[in-house]
Amino acid sequence: MAMTQSQGVADALTQRTGHAVELVGVTTHGDVSKALLAQIGGTGVFVNELRDKLLAGEVDFAVHSLKDLPTYPAPGIVLAATPARDDPRDALCGPAKLADLPHGARVGTGSPRRVAQLRALRPDLEVVPIRGNAPTRLGKVTDGELDAVVLAHAGLRRIGRLDAVAEVFDPDQMLPAPGQGSLALECRADRPDLVELLGVLDDPMTRASVTAERTVLNVLEGGCSAPVGTYAAEVDETLHLTATVAAYDGSRQIRMSASGHPDMAEQIGRELADRLLAQGADQLMGERD
Numbered sequence: 001m002a003m004t005q006s007q008g009v010a011d012a013l014t015q016r017t018g019h020a021v022e023l024v025g026v027t028t029h030g031d032v033s034k035a036l037l038a039q040i041g042g043t044g045v046f047v048n049e050l051r052d053k054l055l056a057g058e059v060d061f062a063v064h065s066l067k068d069l070p071t072y073p074a075p076g077i078v079l080a081a082t083p084a085r086d087d088p089r090d091a092l093c094g095p096a097k098l099a100d101l102p103h104g105a106r107v108g109t110g111s112p113r114r115v116a117q118l119r120a121l122r123p124d125l126e127v128v129p130i131r132g133n134a135p136t137r138l139g140k141v142t143d144g145e146l147d148a149v150v151l152a153h154a155g156l157r158r159i160g161r162l163d164a165v166a167e168v169f170d171p172d173q174m175l176p177a178p179g180q181g182s183l184a185l186e187c188r189a190d191r192p193d194l195v196e197l198l199g200v201l202d203d204p205m206t207r208a209s210v211t212a213e214r215t216v217l218n219v220l221e222g223g224c225s226a227p228v229g230t231y232a233a234e235v236d237e238t239l240h241l242t243a244t245v246a247a248y249d250g251s252r253q254i255r256m257s258a259s260g261h262p263d264m265a266e267q268i269g270r271e272l273a274d275r276l277l278a279q280g281a282d283q284l285m286g287e288r289d
């Protein structure tokens, strides 16, 4: 997935600027570790090695999945572009839609956000923690170990496996991870030439949406392993943001929305997060079964 999305960015950049781009593959801790993301700390596990190579001057820019990027800034590094977002939703992969899965069906996901929202939708399911890349996860359904898995639609599209999708979750049912489906192009802050070059791929609507989403996560002090779901989109120059914090066991969920001018994306996110906290979001996030 990482190589496919990076190649897409490289091609787009060459097309727009005429510059040739050479891909340098980097394996990260998140790629090799078999531990659950929630256990290895979550934030930065797919990102840190790439940032090290940026700072060492071994590569000029890095392509990340935005949802894997920690919300706190990295010294010396800037987010030069957020290209137009892919489908941000989650997808159920398997032989049947969620409502048609048998009682007690085994559904795989390692994400506390997905676990919490799945349990809220179908308390009877057995949610099984899994890791590994998307093909490995899909393989667990094919070989009968699991009845279904939940994966990001964007990732499935990038690896050409939309055939596995039984149902795409509406954000009303399951809110995606902040930044899901969006890419992040990072480069060194002391390379204004590159910041400008990469800027041709920036999509202002995506930037506003993901800024609002990531601000919610930042204020709630959650990483990619927090049970926080968000979705923001711009309609007629108004940014609409919805966010949820869910108890891990699915028993309780706080869900709220806000909207405003896209230029105020950060403030919209901050105010929504404050309202979630006032409703007891921090208490829900701290709970584990």
Ligand SMILES: NCc1[nH]cc(CCC(=O)O)c1CC(=O)O
Pocket (backbone or CB within 6 Å): 065, 066, 067, 068, 134, 150, 151, 152, 154, 155, 156, 179, 180, 181, 182, 183
């Ligand atoms: N956590 C790993 C990860 N990082 C980005 C994606 C998918 C692509 C995206 O959301 O942009 C995935 C896999 C998944 O969640 O199914």
